[in-house]
Amino acid sequence: MMNKCRHESMKYQIIPVTPYQQNCSLIWCNKTMKAAVIDPGGDLERILAEVNKLGVTVEKVLLTHGHIDHVGAAKRLADHLGITVLGPHRDDTFLLETLPDQSSDFGFPACEVLIPGEYLEDGASVTVGEQTLQVIHCPGHTPGHVVFYSEADKRAWVGDVLFHGSVGRTDFPRSSHQDLIDSITKKLWPLGREVEFVPGHGPISTFGNERDQNPFVADQLFY
Numbered sequence: 434m435m436n437k438c439r440h441e442s443m444k445y446q447i448i449p450v451t452p453y454q455q456n457c458s459l460i461w462c463n464k465t466m467k468a469a470v471i472d473p474g475g476d477l478e479r480i481l482a483e484v485n486k487l488g489v490t491v492e493k494v495l496l497t498h499g500h501i502d503h504v505g506a507a508k509r510l511a512d513h514l515g516i517t518v519l520g521p522h523r524d525d526t527f528l529l530e531t532l533p534d535q536s537s538d539f540g541f542p543a544c545e546v547l548i549p550g551e552y553l554e555d556g557a558s559v560t561v562g563e564q565t566l567q568v569i570h571c572p573g574h575t576p577g578h579v580v581f582y583s584e585a586d587k588r589a590w591v592g593d594v595l596f597h598g599s600v601g602r603t604d605f606p607r608s609s610h611q612d613l614i615d616s617i618t619k620k621l622w623p624l625g626r627e628v629e630f631v632p633g634h635g636p637i638s639t640f641g642n643e644r645d646q647n648p649f650v651a652d653q654l655f656y
Contacts, residue, residue: 442585445459450476455475456631466489467490472497473507475506480506493559494517497579503592508544522553525575532547555570567583568582569581569582571617574608575605576608589628593632599648628640
């Protein structure tokens with residue numbers, strides 16, 4: 434099922450892709466209809482069909498981290514549209530270099546090594562039309578994971594850092610559970626309880642809801 438928000442400044446549509454039902458997001462500036470695709474993990478034709486259906490102009494691809502279900506179609510999408518891939522943080526370079534192995538190991542279509550047009554640093558920003566997303570480096574699930582945050586809409590695209598009722602896995606090479614918890618509690622929570630987030634998998638939620646009920650990062654565990 435696809436979801437669409439109706440905020441005035443930036444709209445988005447979730448496009449579940451790959452057998453992992455990864456939440457690829459097509460986001461666009463409501464004024465200019467300029468768009469970006471966050472984490473196109475696969476199913477390129479489906480993503481392009483939504484782009485055409487909505488009549489938006491995609492100007493960049495944004496990646497939260499280097500796992501195959503989030504980046505599997507990124508290079509093909511960028512090449513097809515003649516646009517640039519931005520992100521993740523350079524600490525995920527080792528994952529982007531092993532995409533051919535990831536694709537075979539996890540049963541995905543063959544995938545080339547990906548070299549982004551630009552790696553993203555903590556505190557950077559990216560534009561989508563006239564809208565701005567802040568880049569927040571949130572290591573833990575992977576060392577180079579980033580989150581994209583719209584202050585205007587109080588909405589964050591958090592990849593596999595945080596989920597409704599759960600958090601990202603940390604049993605991968607160079608993952609760190611403590612780094613993940615620190616990223617959530619020290620970098621995401623200060624953004625505000627009202628912030629709605631789109632996770633890499635599963636339903637959307639708010640930081641406040643997770644601070645109250647998430648068994649991994651609820652406030653009662655730390656305070």
